[in-house]
Amino acid sequence: MNKFPLLQMKKITKHFPGVLALDNVDFTLYEDEVHALVGENGAGKSTLMKILGGAYIADSGEIFLDGKKIEINNPIDGINNGINVVYQELVLAPHLSVVENIFIGQLPKNKFIAIDWKQAKRNADEVLRQLNVDIDVNKSIRDLSVAKQQIIEIARALQRKSRILVLDEPSAVLGKNDIDLLYKIIRQLNKNGIAVIYISHRLEEIFSIADRVTVLRNGKLVSSNQISEVTKETLVKMMIGRDLRTTEKTAYNDYSDKVLLRVENLSKSDWYENVSFQLHAGEIVGFAGLVGSGREGVVKTIAGAMKPDKGRIIVSGKEIKLRSPNHALKNGIGLLPRDRNKEGLFLKRPIFENVTIASLDRYKRLFFLDLNKEKKGVESFMCDLDIRASNANQKVVNLSGGNRQKVVLAKWLGARCKVLIFDEPTRGIDVGAKFEIYQLIKKLSSEGVGIIMVSSEMSEILGLSDKVLVLWRGKLAGTYFGKDATKEKILKTALMGENNNE
Numbered sequence: 001m002n003k004f005p006l007l008q009m010k011k012i013t014k015h016f017p018g019v020l021a022l023d024n025v026d027f028t029l030y031e032d033e034v035h036a037l038v039g040e041n042g043a044g045k046s047t048l049m050k051i052l053g054g055a056y057i058a059d060s061g062e063i064f065l066d067g068k069k070i071e072i073n074n075p076i077d078g079i080n081n082g083i084n085v086v087y088q089e090l091v092l093a094p095h096l097s098v099v100e101n102i103f104i105g106q107l108p109k110n111k112f113i114a115i116d117w118k119q120a121k122r123n124a125d126e127v128l129r130q131l132n133v134d135i136d137v138n139k140s141i142r143d144l145s146v147a148k149q150q151i152i153e154i155a156r157a158l159q160r161k162s163r164i165l166v167l168d169e170p171s172a173v174l175g176k177n178d179i180d181l182l183y184k185i186i187r188q189l190n191k192n193g194i195a196v197i198y199i200s201h202r203l204e205e206i207f208s209i210a211d212r213v214t215v216l217r218n219g220k221l222v223s224s225n226q227i228s229e230v231t232k233e234t235l236v237k238m239m240i241g242r243d244l245r246t247t248e249k250t251a252y253n254d255y256s257d258k259v260l261l262r263v264e265n266l267s268k269s270d271w272y273e274n275v276s277f278q279l280h281a282g283e284i285v286g287f288a289g290l291v292g293s294g295r296e297g298v299v300k301t302i303a304g305a306m307k308p309d310k311g312r313i314i315v316s317g318k319e320i321k322l323r324s325p326n327h328a329l330k331n332g333i334g335l336l337p338r339d340r341n342k343e344g345l346f347l348k349r350p351i352f353e354n355v356t357i358a359s360l361d362r363y364k365r366l367f368f369l370d371l372n373k374e375k376k377g378v379e380s381f382m383c384d385l386d387i388r389a390s391n392a393n394q395k396v397v398n399l400s401g402g403n404r405q406k407v408v409l410a411k412w413l414g415a416r417c418k419v420l421i422f423d424e425p426t427r428g429i430d431v432g433a434k435f436e437i438y439q440l441i442k443k444l445s446s447e448g449v450g451i452i453m454v455s456s457e458m459s460e461i462l463g464l465s466d467k468v469l470v471l472w473r474g475k476l477a478g479t480y481f482g483k484d485a486t487k488e489k490i491l492k493t494a495l496m497g498e499n500n501n502e
Contacts, residue, residue: 004067006031006195007052007164012061014047016398018390021047022058023219029164034186034196036210036227038203039239040432042388042400043216045199049166052197053085054078065163082163086153086170094142099124101141102156127155130192131185145292147178154185158194165189166197169401169427171205177290183209201429202457203232215239240432255282255466259317260450261333261419263302266311271297272474275311279419284441284451286465286485288458289494294474295454296338299421302452303335304328316418329358332418336408338427338454340401344408347397351389352378354396354407359414381410386436402433409440420444421452426460438464458487472497 007029014022022044029035037045050056052063054075063070065081072078078085092101099117100107102124110116124137133151141149150170157165167186171179186196186209198210206213207227215222215238222238223230230238261279266272272294279285287295300306302313304322312319315331322328325335337343345354355378356363363374378392385406389399396407405425412420422441426434441464445451455461461468468485470478470493478493480486 005029005064006066008062008064008067009048009052010062010064012048012051012063013059014044014051014056015059017394021219022051024061025216025219025221026224027214027221028224029195029197030212031163031193031195032190033211034190034198034209036198036200036206036213037216038200038206038213038235039216039222040402042218042403043239044219045216046168046400047219048216049085049168049197049199052078052164053083053166055085079160082161083166084157084160084162084164085166085168086150086157087168090146090149090153092141092149092152094140096141097137098135098139098141098144098152099137101152102127102137102159104156106159123159124155127159130158130188131155132188133181133185145178147181150182151185154189158189162194164195164197166199168199169201170198171200171202179205201426201431201434203235203431206235207232217241236431255280255445256448260315261302261452262312262314263298264312264314266298266301266308266313268297268301268306268308270474271306272471275471275476277469277476277479279450279452281418281448281450282445284445284453284464284466286461286468287452287454287471288461288468288490289471293471293494295471296423297474298471299335299423299452299454302328302419303333303421305335329415329417332416333421334358334412334415334417334419335421336405336412336423336425338424340404340408344411345396345404348395350393350395351382351387351399351407352392355381355392355410355414358411359416362414377414378410381413385410385440402429405429405433405437409437413444417449419450419452421454423454424456425453426455426457458490461485461490462487470494 005028009027011024011026012022013024025044025048027048039045047056051058054072054077057073063072070081072081099120103120108116108119121137128135131151135148141152170182189196200206210227212225213227213230214224217239258281259278260281264276266275275298289295297306301308304325304327313322320331341347352374356374363370363377375392382392387403387406389403396404425437441451453464462485465485468480468490469476470490472494477497480489
């Protein structure tokens with residue numbers, strides 16, 4: 001490793017209203033490394049990287065590149081210094097082509113000052129060749145998988161002559177094969193002299209891809225080590241300040257015979273086909289499968305966000321034709337979507353409005369809203385779920401990912417749904433907050449709520465589910481109960497469509 005650092009961030013401090021987000025944090029990056037940045041939600045990771053990328057300006061502190069002090073006051077300053085950030089929520093123009101997204105604002109011109117499309121496509125092909133991927137540059141972004149969209153974000157950063165690439169939760173929505181491809185791309189970038197800062201809550205990834213790891217906790221630097229110097233257990237302890245209890249399932253719910261939800265031969269063209277299952281009061285049903293297996297489509301249909309081509313949805317013995325998420329809510333069904341920012345929250349509105357939006361009737365007095373009752377209700381949820389904010393008036397956009405997810409949870413708890421659907425419940429959530437959400441899911445099931453959970457994390461599926469349904473190419477390929485649900489069986493079914501429930 002080079003002795004002289006490529007990047008040094010010294011004594012970086014940042015305040016938000018009522019919150020000290022970063023407290024004299026130091027961060028060092030070398031040219032020939034993948035450097036993991038970890039910590040609980042709210043630890044300051046994203047804030048530190050937004051300061052590096054120019055989205056935020058530090059209150060105090062200094063940034064050095066190649067030993068020279070630089071000023072980064074906006075994203076353009078970051079890009080001009082060879083610093084590019086690929087955020088968890090991808091920033092692409094879905095209706096434009098791959099080539100347009102890669103060179104947006106920088107498309108080459110010919111001598112007539114018109115866009116030289118042939119040259120643009122050649123340039124795009126060359127950038128993608130450097131990443132060893134084959135993507136049709138004429139395709140619209142909306143026609144690409146999430147994994148390929150992420151590659152386009154990286155390609156855009158690469159053509160800007162990046163020296164530092166920040167990847168914020170890059171694997172949050174990727175399947176195993178896509179993650180393997182991402183690793184190969186990162187190593188290729190490293191060989192090309194691009195240093196990578198990798199933010200992730202999945203510790204197995206940290207040990208697979210990183211050379212060094214820096215831990216933040218409560219806005220402060222805890223430690224910076226070679227990855228070979230730490231174990232998973234010590235890393236977790238540094239992140240949360242305590243040992244983390246296991247999430248392995250030791251007992252299965254004694255759920256009711258009462259059927260809350262019955263799905264019969266549900267089908268949606270190009271999504272899923274003839275899916276049938278039952279959900280009992282107090283039961284946790286896990287949906288497993290690869291990205292694109294149809295899991296997301298099934299749960300969106302049950303939540304009223306997608307209309308099926310055929311099949312029946314029966315809630316508490318009554319068949320319903322769901323017209324919208326609001327109609328599903330009226331029938332006691334709530335969905336915590338995987339993209340909480342776009343589909344689950346009003347980011348620029350305060351916490352209390354997001355929490356009570358689905359349950360305003362509870363806070364009415366005659367024809368008026370009882371503001372004191374609403375305030376007390378929201379404060380109770382914030383306390384019970386440990387939503388870390390200065391007060392209920394704080395805008396959701398200023399919360400960490402984990403706290404945003406808790407706000408979505410509070411919304412559906414307030415609506416008193418009988419069926420709750422968790423689509424990737426801990427996506428982008430730190431290890432400490434994960435345990436809290438697991439406990440909440442178990443608590444809800446013990447109170448008779450029927451839980452449907454879609455997760456790409458095997459530990460969640462095995463640790464929480466009473467029954468596991470595995471989808472493969474849109475079809476229900478396997479159903480496993482209790483201890484019969486093993487990692488080996490689920491993976492084989494998800495990969496090959498073979499039902500091993502014998």
